[in-house]
Amino acid sequence: MVLCLSRLAGQKDLEFFPTQDTIIPLIRSYLSFPEEGTTVLDPCCADGDAVLQLCPDQFHFGMELNTTRALQAKATNEFIQVLAGPFENSTISNRAFGFIHLNPPYDWVAGGGDRYEEIFLYRASNYLAHGGVLELLVPVSLFQYKGAEVIKHLLSNYQDIRIYKYPEPEYQLFKQIVVFGVKKPSERITATPEWLEEQVALITTGDIPVLAMQDAPIYHVPAINPGMVKVFRCNHYDAVLARSESRTLSILQSQSMPVLKDQLTAPYPLDKASLALLAVGGYVDGKMPGHYLLGQYENREVTSHDIDDDGSEITITQKKSSTIFRVLLPMPGPDGSRILTIV
Ligand SMILES: C[S@@+](CC[C@H](N)C(=O)[O-])C[C@H]1O[C@@H](n2cnc3c(N)ncnc32)[C@H](O)[C@@H]1O
Known part of the structure; x- marks a missing residue:
């Protein structure tokens, strides 16, 4: 069977080209995962099948635009969280993941100019911790359109980069390649257009090694915040x-x-902040019989220090919001007060 990668066929199903079952064990053989587990992101996870096969028993976070597939991923109960919505509209903590499986939509963004593969790659790079491992699966054709830009991004943000083409017969059928890299602090890359053109040509002519079963893993995924990602949300109503x-x-x-x-x-x-807004507006008064409830939303500035990608110290001033509920109890609590504060 020849897979038709025609643009219209792909667009009809939101560019759903799942990672092939024959390819997953090969990719898997390049990777080792920490015993205590690590946080794993698939920003377009479909039904979750690929990422769950690639790295079972990890702390998976997924995002998927197609609602049916997002619900299927949720129903596996193998994800800490699955969001239904566009990855472009997500808000996610930077450097929160130890591993990213990225098999993005293969298409031009409406209006032309940008490719989804690039947008997903550049965005996903923010979410990988230093030392975290990227596994990117893209069609060779991406390098015909955007080769120099993608190579520059990879070199600026990753070390130990290896690029493989699919083995046969998959390469003839799908014309896809797999890129591995280890995230490093961003650095500026100086490369001549001629050198970049040569690298692009190696990929587009298929003059690169073939993905093959490894006897021992090459990439050792670090344990990053197992199970904990502070911010993982999407401002999209489905x-x-x-x-x-x-x-x-x-x-x-x-x-x-x-x-x-x-x-x-x-x-x-409702999240706590929305509930507080309703309480502040008086919309929940009387809905908790016997209680008077007051919600308060507090904003304050918090200053902290961090090390930037290039190693220099930076000062970060963040607006922190917290939500406080005060409940007037019918009877005094253990401390003798009838006002209970819930932060
Ligand atoms: C190439 S498939 C990869 C599926 C899966 N990750 C895998 O490796 O088998 C791309 C997936 O991206 C989803 N998708 C398309 N546009 C998206 C977007 N803007 N945000 C999140 N997911 C999107 C599609 O519905 C499809 O399931």
Whole structure:
């Protein structure tokens, strides 16, 4: 069977070209994972099958634009979190992952100019910890369009870079390559256009080593924040996902006017900050019988110091927000006070 990588066929299913089952064990043989586990990101994880096969028993975080596939990934219960939405709209802690499996959509961004592969690669690089391992799977054609830019990005941000083409018959069928690299602090690269052109030509003519089963792993993925990623969210409302997750739609429907019943949108479960805003506005007063509830949203500035990618010390001033609830209890609590503060 010849896979048709035609643009229209791919666009129809959001560029869903899953990592082939025959390729996964080969990629796997290049990698070792720490016993205590590491945080793993697949920013376009589909149903999760590829990343879960590549590195089982790790702390997986996924994102997927196609709702059906995102729900399938969630249903595996193997992910710490799966977000349904575009990776471009995500907010994720920098340097939070030990390993990234990146098999991005293969297409031009609407309006031309940029390729999704580039956008995903540049964005994903921010989320890999120093020493973390990138495994990137892209079509050779990316290098015909954007070869010099992609190579410059890889050299600036990664060390121990190895680029392999698929073995046959997969290479003839899919024309894909696999790039491995270890994240390093960003550095400026000076390379002549001629040298870059030569590197691009090696890839586009297939003059690179073939991905093959390794006797011993080459890349040792470090243990990074096992299970903990401080910020992992996406500002995208997905109605199907919200309906499957929301536990409040039926309550809203039972309380709303008949004329509005069918027009209600399922809300995602509220986070603490949104709940506080409702409390500050008085919208939850009386909804907790016997209690008076006050929500407060506090903003303050916090200064900290960090080491930048080039090794110099930087001062970071961040706006921190915290949410505080004060509840007036019907009876005094253990400390004798009737005001309970929940931070
Ligand atoms: C090439 S497939 C890779 C799937 C899987 N990671 C794998 O390796 O088998 C690309 C996936 O990206 C998803 N996708 C397309 N655009 C996206 C976007 N902007 N943000 C997140 N996922 C996206 C597609 O729905 C598809 O499932």
